[in-house]
Amino acid sequence: MPSAIAAAVAPANLERTIDSLDATVIDAERRKALLARSFELRSGREKPGRYWKIDLDALDYDRLSTTGTATAPKITAPQARGLVACDLATAAREHGDLLARAFGIAVRAHDNKFAALATALCNAGAFIYVPADVAVDEPIEIAYDARGALFPYTIVFAEHGASVSVIERISGQNDAFVCGVSEIATGESAAVTYAAEQQLPSDGQAIFTRAAKPGKDSNVVWCVADMGARLTVGSIDVIVEYSGIDAQINSLFFPRDDQHVDVVSTVQHNVGESQSQTIVKSAATGRGQARYLGNIRIAPHAQGTESSLRDDALLLSTRAHIDSVPALEIGANDVKAYHGATVGALDDEQIFYMTSRGIAPADAEKMIALGFFEPVIGRFPTNALRERLRAALEAKVS
């Protein structure tokens, strides 16, 4: 085990992070066990291509600084009856029972290298709890500002008939290393939208495990935008265990310069009569490298499932590379499953069409590239977030 990590899990350091957490959901013994587990497990991600430079099973943790890096997120929430929206330490102190109920429903840290690491070293986090039949009418914003190594754990739990939108913003200082977990769990007929906007500096690293387990007749929407960091590793899952669920995974990323992005999404339909939609738009320029693996798994008895996967990748330089792999495993016969994937450069006919109207070629390319992301940007909550994403994309194509 790397020495920086070993130091991080030393009892003195753990106490400095979130000691109250240990009393409720995770104690020092379990942290140690998960940490060991993290180094036993393989990431399960092979190097996607020959230009891909980073081995996810041999990340360099020794340079990480984990002392004094714990930072509670800034949380902005509207008023709503019974709503809990606080940092994890406060939640553990004041809402221990609720937190214990919600923790670990969707994410199985024991089975996932990076979720195990994030849980073992958790030094920041947020807890959002929405009571039954409460509609939180404005999005809750959770802003993490990472210094050194940050291991944020964000939990959203919506009871029967509740609805909420959460926007997670991840920014940080140079060299920030962020390894986090986000999980969503709901009761019946609930609705949760969870948007994540990662804008770390260009030498940062971001590793996120995100999973949702919606209740019967519930809607769950993931919107994940990975813009910054030199390395982004994401997994975005929805586990469908009930009927009547409507789940969406929306993801966009755009490596440029030497950025690497590796995203895997999985919708696991274990029960039928539910639907899911996965939409991924990615672009790469400079020496940007990306790999996307889109899994749709429909269990043999999950009849009546309707599931689609749309994945488009745009290459804006000859040295950029995107590997895009849709993977459908369909065990049931009475289902509707669609998938479509494209990888390509900007279309010459589109550019010619725009230039024939007087638009300069560089501007035409920019408009087309930005337009390419619009169908997925349109699914992100709030105009302010959409505008921030457009600005970030525009900076990348400039």
Added chain:
Amino acid sequence: MNTDSSQATSPSDRGLIIRDLRAGVAGNHILKGINLQVEPGRVHALMGPNGSGKSTLAFSLTGHPNYQVESGSVTLDGQDLLALPPDKRAKAGLFLSFQYPAAIPGVKVANFLHAARQAVRPGDLTPGKFRALLMEKLETLDMDPTFLGRYLNDGFSGGEKKRLEMLQLAVLQPKYAVLDETDSGLDVDALRAVGESINALRKTDEGKQTGFLIITHYPRILQHVEPDVVHVMMDGRIVKEGSAELAQRIEREGYDKIREESEQLA
């Protein structure tokens, strides 16, 4: 003293003037010496059977990268078009209505029109006035304002695409407009709508000055838009010119008769 006349426009330079244009695509010689002059404020029809080179002419004029001009000249009010990239040709005042306009998902019609108008006429309208112009043109063309919020040609029917080309023509107000088979693939109602929209534009102050080159296989759009001159193209050459009556003759007799006559002349 009048030694530097490269930027000057004398009355005789006025027009979209094509001289002995030879051009092709993928190594095939298609245009074999086209001579044609489109005058401001006039409607020229360019007719010809399939494969005669009409679309090659349209793309050569606008500078499509797949089309190679071998020799000849094209000037727009005295300016050498062939020396310019496509965007500069548009700025010079040329417009092509595409037979198959590209769909560009994610780019809204309103934003595209604004970018294009800004490109060809930088800063001439405030956003508010631009919006007013858009609304006025939509009304002239009897188009629904919801068009503006849709993605460019994305999921448009054939008729909607042609209507949008006409809207662009109206908003960009070019000096010369080349309409490439704008009538193809349209049903009778859509064809009438397109014809009426061209006529409506021709009644506006700017439209009165616009020179039109309407490229068509069938004479039927010319029942809605009366041409001042008809040019007939075959095998990469203009073989016959005449008045609107020539289009009616083609309607009655087809192209074969004209082909025979031109071959006898040759």
